[in-house]
Amino acid sequence: MLVRDIMSSPAMAIPAATTLADAYRFMREKGIRHLPVIEGPDLVGVITDRDLRLATSSLVPSPFAPGSPVSTVMSRPPLTADAADPVEDAARTMREKKIGCLPVVEDGRLIGIITGLDLLDALMRMTGADKPSGRLEVRLPDHPGELARLTATLSERGLNVHSILTYPEGPDSVRTVLRIGSIEIRALAGDLRRQRFEVVWPPEKPCPR
Amino acid sequence: MPSVIYHRAYSRYSFGATHPFNPVRVEMMLDLLDALGHPARTVAPEPATREDLLRVHAEYYVRRVEALGAGEEVPDCGDYGLGTPDTPAFRGMDEATRWLVGGTLHGARLICEEGEKRVLQLGGGLHHARRNYASGFCVYNDLAIAIDYLTRHGLWVAYLDIDVHHGDGVQQILYEDKRVMTISLHESGQFLFPGTGSVHELGAELGRGLKLNLPLEPFTEGESYLEVFDQVVPAALRQFRPGILVVQAGADAHFDDPLADLMLTTHDYEAIFRRILEWADLFTAGRVLFTLGGGYALGAAPRVWTILHLLIHDLPVPGRLPEAWRRKWTATLEGTVPAALHDPTPSRFDIPNRQEIAHRNRQTGERLLEGARPYWF
Numbered sequence: 001m002l003v004r005d006i007m008s009s010p011a012m013a014i015p016a017a018t019t020l021a022d023a024y025r026f027m028r029e030k031g032i033r034h035l036p037v038i039e040g041p042d043l044v045g046v047i048t049d050r051d052l053r054l055a056t057s058s059l060v061p062s063p064f065a066p067g068s069p070v071s072t073v074m075s076r077p078p079l080t081a082d083a084a085d086p087v088e089d090a091a092r093t094m095r096e097k098k099i100g101c102l103p104v105v106e107d108g109r110l111i112g113i114i115t116g117l118d119l120l121d122a123l124m125r126m127t128g129a130d131k132p133s134g135r136l137e138v139r140l141p142d143h144p145g146e147l148a149r150l151t152a153t154l155s156e157r158g159l160n161v162h163s164i165l166t167y168p169e170g171p172d173s174v175r176t177v178l179r180i181g182s183i184e185i186r187a188l189a190g191d192l193r194r195q196r197f198e199v200v201w202p203p204e205k206p207c208p209r
Numbered sequence: 210m211p212s213v214i215y216h217r218a219y220s221r222y223s224f225g226a227t228h229p230f231n232p233v234r235v236e237m238m239l240d241l242l243d244a245l246g247h248p249a250r251t252v253a254p255e256p257a258t259r260e261d262l263l264r265v266h267a268e269y270y271v272r273r274v275e276a277l278g279a280g281e282e283v284p285d286c287g288d289y290g291l292g293t294p295d296t297p298a299f300r301g302m303d304e305a306t307r308w309l310v311g312g313t314l315h316g317a318r319l320i321c322e323e324g325e326k327r328v329l330q331l332g333g334g335l336h337h338a339r340r341n342y343a344s345g346f347c348v349y350n351d352l353a354i355a356i357d358y359l360t361r362h363g364l365w366v367a368y369l370d371i372d373v374h375h376g377d378g379v380q381q382i383l384y385e386d387k388r389v390m391t392i393s394l395h396e397s398g399q400f401l402f403p404g405t406g407s408v409h410e411l412g413a414e415l416g417r418g419l420k421l422n423l424p425l426e427p428f429t430e431g432e433s434y435l436e437v438f439d440q441v442v443p444a445a446l447r448q449f450r451p452g453i454l455v456v457q458a459g460a461d462a463h464f465d466d467p468l469a470d471l472m473l474t475t476h477d478y479e480a481i482f483r484r485i486l487e488w489a490d491l492f493t494a495g496r497v498l499f500t501l502g503g504g505y506a507l508g509a510a511p512r513v514w515t516i517l518h519l520l521i522h523d524l525p526v527p528g529r530l531p532e533a534w535r536r537k538w539t540a541t542l543e544g545t546v547p548a549a550l551h552d553p554t555p556s557r558f559d560i561p562n563r564q565e566i567a568h569r570n571r572q573t574g575e576r577l578l579e580g581a582r583p584y585w586f
């Protein structure tokens with residue numbers, strides 16, 4: 001999944017000479033919290049609603065006047081993402097720098113923006129949580145070919161796998177969590193158990209006693 | 210006198226002999242009512258028209274269902290959830306589904322136009338179908354289409370979904386509608402299809418605070434289920450003051466169901482149905498429209514719905530299961546023939562963390578009410 005797949009585009013932006021008051025009004029109107037700042041065609045900075053509120057707060061020793069230009073308080077130079085970057089790269093940058101957005105550029109041109117919310121949407125898409133699906137969890141021996149054996153069984157049944165997450169569980173096994181586009185996961189689990197897969201979810205149902 | 214809606218054509222909504230959504234379930238129920246000496250007196254609906262469908266569904270979607278039903282190739286049908294292992298294409302698919310939709314619509318009309326109070330539609334409940342997407346055995350959303358009819362005729366609707374799966378299609382179609390409250394109790398989407406139905410899904414725009422979800426822990430038993438049912442549903446109905454209850458009475462929360470992990474017994478279902486009828490009397494002048502829904506244990510679902518049918522008619526629920534019925538359906542039931550109409554009492558299960566499950570469900574109920582209440586006042 002690439003940055004271009006999850007970004008909001010086109011990005012809204014404001015000229016560097018815009019006043020803090022106008023920038024704040026613009027964000028309120030559009031319901032956004034992050035704005036790229038441009039000078040002519042060039043991206044020169046980023047300003048957030050938090051920057052504006054801190055800069056003008058009466059709690060700071062010498063607050064900026066509402067009429068000051070955004071160029072006085074914006075972050076610069078702006079950190080950016082390339083439209084062709086994998087989303088995990090963008091996520092790492094935002095996490096490391098503790099920032100809430102990245103303007104997206106392509107050939108030096110501003111073409112979009114991604115925010116923390118876009119990354120959460122991406123997480124949901126990656127885990128298949130945005131499509132009707134059921135959960136299957138299998139413990140696999142940590143050998144080559146085991147995951148392939150599992151997915152081959154699924155594709156034989158014509159099942160659509162929306163996502164696969166695999167993580168190491170112990171020295172010899174990995175846990176694989178799949179979201180599958182089917183309501184009939186229990187029947188599938190039964191078949192897999194007969195093929196000697198260790199199915200963790202769904203479990204056998206308790207029996208009446 | 211309550212109305213029961215049914216047509217033989219309902220059995221054409223069938224995805225093949227080995228598919229769980231099997232019309233034999235209703236056949237077994239009707240046969241059981243006969244054997245008990247309370248044969249269902251049914252009224253026949255008309256199939257829904259194309260225009261009825263287009264109130265809710267996209268034309269390009271309906272067109273694809275029609276083409277598949279006519280045996281044509283639709284190369285992109287998978288993009289619309291059609292022709293999948295869950296919802297395979299079959300001959301006459303469009304018409305067969307329109308019969309079920311027509312039945313639910315007919316129920317809505319009986320209540321709106323003829324002052325009927327209690328209606329049981331012996332089919333439908335296709336709550337997963339979306340505007341342009343088939344899912345979980347559901348092609349057209351009969352519930353949303355009937356609810357649309359009811360609201361256009363001035364009745365505000367409380368939709369109650371007790372199927373074990375989240376009523377995602379109905380919720381999604383009506384997400385912004387202020388005239389419809391939806392309440393779905395289901396096994397948590399963290400574990401069960403379709404994955405949605407968290408307490409945070411509360412509706413949007415004018416419908417905010419009116420879409421309620423109670424995701425329950427796997428292996429939830431009747432006692433805990435009824436506790437949160439009582440905690441949430443009457444409070445929501447009292448607040449919303451609907452003109453009618455529309456109930457998707459899926460039977461797949463039964464402990465014997467092969468698709469899911471809740472542990473309700475027929476006794477629990479009886480308690481649930483009695484409460485719903487009582488709340489209809491209390492909040493909607495008795496107006497309630499039931500559809501069937503999921504329920505894939507052939508030994509359980511027909512008994513659950515038979516109990517529903519008896520209760521709707523204020524008939525006593527007998528203990529016995531007629532021998533003739535048991536004999537007739539032994540082969541179909543593959544050896545797991547129940548001994549009585551009700552499950553044996555007390556049904557107890559080996560569930561080690563019973564207390565924790567009940568505790569978590571209680572907290573879910575509280576979180577739901579905390580989240581929704583701010584929008585109610």
Ligand SMILES: [Zn+2]
Binds near residue numbers: 374
């Ligand atoms: Zn269901």
